[in-house]
Amino acid sequence: MMMMIVIRKKRPFFVSHLSKLLIIISSSSCYSSFASGLNIALITGSTRTTGPPTVLGPRVNTFIQTTLETRGHTITHIDPKQFTLLQKPIFGFAPAKVPQELQQCQLILQRADAYVCVTPEYNHSPSPALLNVLNHFGSSTFSFKPSAIVTYSAGQWGGARAGVALRTTLSELGCLPVSAMIHIPKAQEVLNRDGSIAVTTSSSSENDEEERWKKYCSRTFSQLEWWAVAARNHREVADPFVESHVFQKAPSERNAPS
Numbered sequence: 609m610m611m612m613i614v615i616r617k618k619r620p621f622f623v624s625h626l627s628k629l630l631i632i633i634s635s636s637s638c639y640s641s642f643a644s645g646l647n648i649a650l651i652t653g654s655t656r657t658t659g660p661p662t663v664l665g666p667r668v669n670t671f672i673q674t675t676l677e678t679r680g681h682t683i684t685h686i687d688p689k690q691f692t693l694l695q696k697p698i699f700g701f702a703p704a705k706v707p708q709e710l711q712q713c714q715l716i717l718q719r720a721d722a723y724v725c726v727t728p729e730y731n732h733s734p735s736p737a738l739l740n741v742l743n744h745f746g747s748s749t750f751s752f753k754p755s756a757i758v759t760y761s762a763g764q765w766g767g768a769r770a771g772v773a774l775r776t777t778l779s780e781l782g783c784l785p786v787s788a789m790i791h792i793p794k795a796q797e798v799l800n801r802d803g804s805i806a807v808t809t810s811s812s813s814e815n816d817e818e819e820r821w822k823k824y825c826s827r828t829f830s831q832l833e834w835w836a837v838a839a840r841n842h843r844e845v846a847d848p849f850v851e852s853h854v855f856q857k858a859p860s861e862r863n864a865p866s
Contacts, residue, residue: 646681646836649720651742653727653735655689661762664795665728668760670803672726672790675825679833684716688737691744699746699856714749722836723755723783727774729767734774742777748854751782752843754835756828758790766791786831790824 650673654665673683690709698710717723725742727734755778759767771789778785792798798821800806805817842848855861 646721646833646840647719648676648681648683648832648836649686649717649723650676650683651686651688651723651725651738653688653725653738653741655735655737662796664760664762664799665726667799667801667803668758668792668795669726671799671805672724672758672825674803675822676724676829679829684720686713686716686741688735688741691737691741694740694743697744697746710744714745717745717749720753721840722753722832723750723778724758724832725755725774725778726758726760727767727770729759729761729765729770732769732773734770734777738774739777742781746854747780747782748849749781750778751852752848753783753839754832755783755785756789756832757785758792758828760792760795762794762796764793766793766795784835786828786835788828788831790828 650669652665652669654663654669656663656665669685673685676683690713698706698714701707701710725734725738727738730736757771757774757778759771759774761767768789768791771791775785798806805821807813807817
């Protein structure tokens with residue numbers, strides 16, 4: 609008599625958690641309903657208050673914040689002017705001696721579902737003020753969440769080179785930037801001082817201009833929303849730091865075996 613032996617393979621870890629994630633996603637009626645309501649930290653990079661040249665940061669920041677709020681998200685603005693030049697990062701302090709301002713900002717960053725970094729271009733590079741903010745915190749503050757990059761300039765390139773340079777910093781922090789970016793060239797002509805869209809040609813109406821910029825920004829922000837929802841849902845079923853431990857002692861913790 610021949611006996612058939614059936615070997616039942618153990619279900620892979622990631623398949624089990626993927627099933628749970630799919631249940632969470634399928635319980636939502638549609639993508640737009642569960643993509644709304646994200647907590648987004650808006651980290652800006654300009655500290656300039658007077659010109660010349662024309663100060664563009666405030667109008668760009670307002671435009672981006674208003675656009676995100678219109679999409680149903682809660683935005684917390686982290687202003688680089690509230691930070692001193694980096695002397696000691698937050699992980700350099702004993703837990704009981706961390707300055708209150710840093711504690712509050714870290715809490716905002718930790719609770720955020722995603723990050724939007726807005727930077728001017730200075731000498732083909734991101735704003736030193738923006739990098740100063742990011743460098744106050746360790747990568748575990750930002751890890752396993754997406755980010756988006758917004759750049760602007762008074763010239764024709766819209767800060768694109770600063771955006772490319774910023775991608776490596778955000779990737780190292782663990783908040784991987786989405787592929788699409790928002791570049792605003794000649795920001796002084798595109799945006800009014802209050803952050804509203806300016807009519808740039810005699811043949812265009814205000815509604816036409818607003819629609820063009822809404823469609824342009826939507827590509828980046830829809831990518832950000834997609835990844836933010838996916839990451840938020842998966843964190844509910846799997847702790848990402850179980851396998852990817854937080855470095856707490858020395859830079860040598862990241863070294864390959866020798």
